[in-house]
Amino acid sequence: MAAQPEVADVWSRTPKPMARIYPFRALRYNPSLVRMEDVVTQPYDKITPAMQQAYYQRSLYNLVRIILGLPELFDEPGSNDIYTRAARDFADWRRMGILAQEKDACVFAYSQRFTVPGGDGQIHERRAFIALGEVCDYSQQVVFRHEQTLSKPKSDRLNLLRATRAHFGQIFMLYSDPALTAEKILFSGAAAPEIEVTDEYGVTHRVWKVSDMSTINILLGAMEDKKLIIADGHHRYETALAYSLEHAPPSVARTERNLANTTPQPHYPEAAVMMTFVNMDSAGITILPTHRVVFGLKDFAPGAFIELARKYFDIEPVSAEDPVQLTRLLARQPGTAFIAATRLGYHLLSAKCEVVAQALAKLPERQRRLDLAQLHSLILEQLLGITQEAIREQQNLRYVRDAGEAVEQVARGQADVAFLTNPITLGQLREVAFAGDVMPQKSTDFYPKLLSGLAIYALD
DSSP, X not given: OOOOOOXXXXXXXXXXXXXXXXXXXXXXXXXXXXXXXXXXXXXXXXXXXXXXXXXXXXXXXXXXXXXXXXXXXXXXXXXXXXXXXXXXXXXXXXXXXXXEEOSSOBEEEEEEEEOOTTSOOOOEEEEEEEXXXXXXXXXXXXXXXXXXXXXXXXXXXXXXXHHHOXXXXXXXXXXOOTTOHHXXXXXXXXXXOSEEEEOTTSOEEEEEEEOOHHHHHHHHHHHTTOOEEEEEOHHHHHHHHHHHHHHOOSOOOXXXXXXXXXXXXXXXXXXEXXXXXXXXXXXXXXXXXXXEEEOOOTTOOHHHHHXXXXXXXXXXXXXXXXXXXXXXXHHTOSSSEEEEEETTEEEEEEEOHHHHHHHTTTSOHHHHTOHHHHIIIIIIIIITOOOHHHXXXXXXXXXXXXXXXXXXXXXXTSOSEXXXXXXXXXXXXXXXXXXTOOBOTTOOEEESOOOBTSOBEEOO
């Protein structure tokens, strides 16, 4: 393996910071050999054990066998394990024609129609496009993160990438364009989609291939001045960045693209990763809360915890017939607030603004106002004694989308306390990301997720 260039050296040669986006010859499932409903999946980190089993039973060619394979009894790391089986299956599916490569470089228009869980039943649509995006170090201020990452997922994804040399899901990227340029370019026609599949959450995913280079070049030119925020996929993005550095040639010659004469492509295959680009100024952006479930604390006493929390929060007991009522109560609170569920029942915690501001004085003001920053810094770390390292390693903390499941884990004795939270707003996310700050892990839950398996970027 070639010596790895320094991060600053690799990207310092770019003429100016810009979002570099490319069409690509995607690998796609052959619809004459498989049904898309049988082979696509939710992102790997949203696949529960029950979903994993269901995907396995659905098809011999379901993508779960590659992106989240089941361990076997006599696995031997490096010679016979989930990663070597993923590489074997991927190679076999390509050889058999289950996965076929596009003849021409293209991008894909991608639409998702959905109703919001727990909402009013109104149908929303989120429009986007799938293409390659060049990976950039955060210091280049082209790609911005908004939350911390965890150690284990990055190690797992890097092992899979090294074994398969392919990207199977897309990084969910946000950009700003009030003029809706991409939407006007890509969704102006009435052609039937090439792919239409409804997932297990009732979300309808539709995909159109766009291979006309004049259209693609207009799109790429419109995107060059954009700043990108990672909405979902921080772990996979940082994995792709590390892998890009592993394979970067000693010198990377970068020049301005001549869109009129050439099909733009990455300077080397590992320099890009598959992304879905979503305009945050368009309709359909939905962020759900991710609740915190704390477990495995030594000698946890709910009453003692409530008394300690009074230092920073006004606390009142609340009752509800179901978790939906709890989340609606929480949504009505004017300031920072959480609901703590313990064996003693439910308690509403409302921040004492001046006390909290003083306690979090080392954080930027925009961070001090965030629900999750207060929850992690004051409650998890200071009051419950969970270290940042333990949080990164997920030793005492679970992340749960469904409020009912979070509360049930406490009721079943599987957790000490659950904290129900309000979702981060898009405005808060933009402010934090563009300021170069990061929020706690799993701060956002964009809904719906991007399906894995709609397109695949093979590096070989």
